[in-house]
Amino acid sequence: MKNSQKKELAVCGFEAVKALAKKNPDKIRRFYYTEDRMNCFGDLCRFLAKHRVPYNKVKDDKELEKLCGSVHHQGVVAMIEQPEILPLDSDITDIWVRQNESALLLDRVGNANNLGAIVRSAAFFGVKNIIIPLDEAQSSVTTSSYRVAQGGMEYVNVYSIKSISKLLMALKGKMLRLGTDVNASVPVEKIRDLRKGKPVIIVLGNEEHGISKEVKQNCDELIIIPFAGEGKKVGERPIESLNVAQAAAIVLYECR
Incomplete structure (x- = not known):
């Protein structure tokens, strides 16, 4: 509030x-x-x-x-x-690259409780960089997100950007750009093989629509969390996907 x-x-x-x-x-x-x-x-x-x-x-x-x-x-x-959301610039991302720091990039995650849960997982796994777009569909730091983060807000830095795609283009070759997608073929456990010593920027999508087509086109790989019933199409699965905060915890675990 x-x-x-x-x-x-x-x-x-x-x-x-x-x-x-x-x-x-x-x-x-x-x-x-x-x-x-x-x-x-x-x-x-x-x-x-x-x-x-x-x-x-x-x-x-x-x-x-x-x-x-x-x-x-x-x-x-x-x-x-009221917390100030600092604009992300190349000076900051250059530090991430030099220090091998990874980051989470949220593509219009609109629910404040989901944002808080993502921050909690990020703090738990030691990923201290969270990026949110300046978009009305994106939740920002609120009383609810602070509470659900269970103290995690004190251990992360939240940055804002105007364009997700432009950021991803600027980081090409510098960080491994991973997008989460229910139709991807690369399982999440392959992250360790894909990294090859590079820091990772993980894109998590909107609760309803996932990450946008333009954002997908600027990712190096799209990854999926394997589910029960291998080979089934999205519409045939009993549960289409995990909650974005649950997915974040699994992906962050694999990125350790």
Whole structure:
């Protein structure tokens, strides 16, 4: 949930706020908690008191619901400045190439919870670079995505781009460009053979339509997560595909 007047974002959920307090307590502008969470955030309250940042115990859960717009606050809400999504440029991608860092590129993943789950998996597997297009169909960093990421937002960098295809063209030969596609023939476990020491940029598609045709044309390989019933066409499968966040976890595991 955003506070447009103050340009703030509410971070809620126990694990999300705990990670924020541990890694970036200086981001917190205000902090609210229920009585049963008081002992869990003593160090944070002392930090905030030292830096004259307000923190308050609320009377009941409804106060927190109003602050964050969610019943899933788990007894804590921290207000931070609305995160700035930095534009990606060649200086940053050159560093990735030199340091052999991989990245996730989201092609209009519209659900905030899916974005949060993808960030959680990326943080778990040590992929700290997430790229999102400046597109209305693409979810950005929200209260929901922060909560579902379970603290992962503190361990990734989110960048924005105007054109996915132009980015992929610019990275040709520098990073292995992999797209996920339910009609591909290359199984996901072949990633290790395909890498040949290069960093990887993995494209994950929209929940309904997958990655676009233009984006597919700018990938080095299209990969598939093998399913039960080898040889069946998409329409013949009991489940057409995995949720994009589930697919992200599997692909990231194979990219380790």
